[in-house]
Each structure stands twice: as structure tokens, then as C-alpha cells.
Amino acid sequence: MSGSDRDEYGYTEWICTNCGRSAPKNNPPCDRCGNMQFEQVEVRASDFDDEVTAASTADILRENAGVAVAAAAVLSVVVVAMLASAGVFVVSDPFGLGIRFGAVEAVSPNDDGTLTAAELHGRVAAEYGGSSMRWYGRGLELSYRSDATTTGTLAEEVSTVAVWYAQYVGDGGDADSLELTVRTGDGRARVTIDRADAAAFAAGDITESEYRSRIFQSG
Incomplete structure (x- = not known):
């Protein structure tokens, strides 16, 4: 026996000569097939080299490319949505479903006759302090102090x-709702203004009194 053979870890076991089932002792009959003949064999660590070698990361990714791509895509969407919701940037309707996420800056209204979401925010910011606005799904969320x-x-x-907001809707603004949160010294008030109500008021189908009534019923 060579030095390398002596140094290599191994052990002996008994193998059924008929079905190949292993056993720690020469104790026939075979539990599987009933054969009475066992053969002693020596098992060395090198016999398991091919079996215990772990697959590399590259091999795993290559064999599961579809799963890896799908997982990366889902993770990317989640990260982008989180950053957009935090106001880092705006994700504007990526799937054609009217869904957007992200902050809306305050812009002073111009004289082009159309009130945009940014200009709506600009009006609020000019009148009240601590304002913020963002897209969240199909609606706008607006807060001020x-x-x-x-x-x-x-x-x-x-x-x-x-x-x-009704003017914004009447000018073609597409936010389905405006969730308005007003922060006061002793708390906060919140109402949700529905696009359908705003559109009805902008078109003259309901009075301002009726419009107000619908707004405060939603609060």
C-alpha cells in the first residue's frame, strides 16, 4: 500500500453480491433480497470526490437562469417602487396602467390655461407652509401645514x-383622487376628494355646496 493510500481516510463495509445493498457487518441474509453472500469492500474518501464537490455559483445560476432573472426583475421593481415612494424620483406609468409613484414638485402656475399637478402643488405651497405632494398609484397625495x-x-x-383640484381635473388632469392631509397644531384632518365629484363640479353638474358636502362626507 502506498503512502498516499495509507494517509487517505477510509473504512470497510459489506456489500450484498446480489443487490448491492451495503451493511456495516457480514450479517446475512440481506435485508433487501435475502441473499446469503456478502463481499467486503473498502471505501475511500476519494470515492466521493465527484459526489461531494459543490456546484459553483456560476453553475447554479446557469442551471437556474430563468429563476434568477425573474428574481432579479422582482427585486428591481421593489427597489424602484420604494425609491419612488420616498420621493427620490418619479416612476411614470411603467406598465401603461396609469400608475405612478414619486414626488411632485411645486411649480408656479403659468398662463397657458391648463393646471397641472405640479402647478396645483405650487398653488398650495404659495398659500400654506410645509407642503408635499406625491403620486401614489393612480392618485395624488397632498399634505400641508x-x-x-x-x-x-x-x-x-x-x-x-x-x-x-376640480380645475386640475377639468383641465385634463388624470389623478383618480386627491388624498388631502392638513396638519394642524393639535392634530390632523384628512379627506379624499374623488375625481368623479371634482369632474362633476368642474362641468357645472353639481353646485359648490353639493361638492363640499361630498368632500366632507368622505373624510
Whole structure:
């Protein structure tokens, strides 16, 4: 026996000469086939080299390319959605479903006769402090800080913003809703203004009083 053979780890076992089942002792009959003949064999570590060699990362990816690509795509979508929701950038309708995510900057309205989402935000920012607006799915979320000290004053502010949103809708704005959050000294008020109500008011189908009533019923 060579030095390398002596140094290599191994052990002996008994193999059924009929079916090949292994056993630690020469203890016939075979549990599997009932054969009475066992043969002693020596098992060395090198016999398992091919079996225990782990596949490389490249091999795993190559064999599961479809799964890897799908997982990477899902992860990318999740990361992009998280960054957009945080206001890092805007994802504008990537799948043609009217879905957007991301911050809307405040822009002063111009004289072109069309009020955009950014210009709507600009109007709010010019009147009230601490404003922020973002796309979230098919709707807009708008928040600002109010100095109103009475419910009546706060209601007037909300109504004013609702009228501006109706103008935005009437000018072709496509947000399905405006979720408005007003932060006050002792809490916050939140209402959701539906596009259908805003469109009806912009078209003259309902009065401002009815429009206000629908807004505050949703709060």
C-alpha cells in the first residue's frame, strides 16, 4: 500500500453480491433480497470526490437562469417602487396602467390655461407652509401645514384646495383622487376628494355646496 493510500481516510463495509445493498457487518441474509453472500469492500474518501464537490455559483445560476432573472426583475421593481415612494424620483406609468409613484414638485402656475399637478402643488405651497405632494398609484397625495384655529377656517381651506383640484381635473388632469392631509397644531384632518365629484363640479353638474358636502362626507 502506498503512502498516499495509507494517509487517505477510509473504512470497510459489506456489500450484498446480489443487490448491492451495503451493511456495516457480514450479517446475512440481506435485508433487501435475502441473499446469503456478502463481499467486503473498502471505501475511500476519494470515492466521493465527484459526489461531494459543490456546484459553483456560476453553475447554479446557469442551471437556474430563468429563476434568477425573474428574481432579479422582482427585486428591481421593489427597489424602484420604494425609491419612488420616498420621493427620490418619479416612476411614470411603467406598465401603461396609469400608475405612478414619486414626488411632485411645486411649480408656479403659468398662463397657458391648463393646471397641472405640479402647478396645483405650487398653488398650495404659495398659500400654506410645509407642503408635499406625491403620486401614489393612480392618485395624488397632498399634505400641508395649516394655522387654522377653528373648524370653519379649516373647512374653507380644504374647500379651496378641492376647487383647485376640480380645475386640475377639468383641465385634463388624470389623478383618480386627491388624498388631502392638513396638519394642524393639535392634530390632523384628512379627506379624499374623488375625481368623479371634482369632474362633476368642474362641468357645472353639481353646485359648490353639493361638492363640499361630498368632500366632507368622505373624510
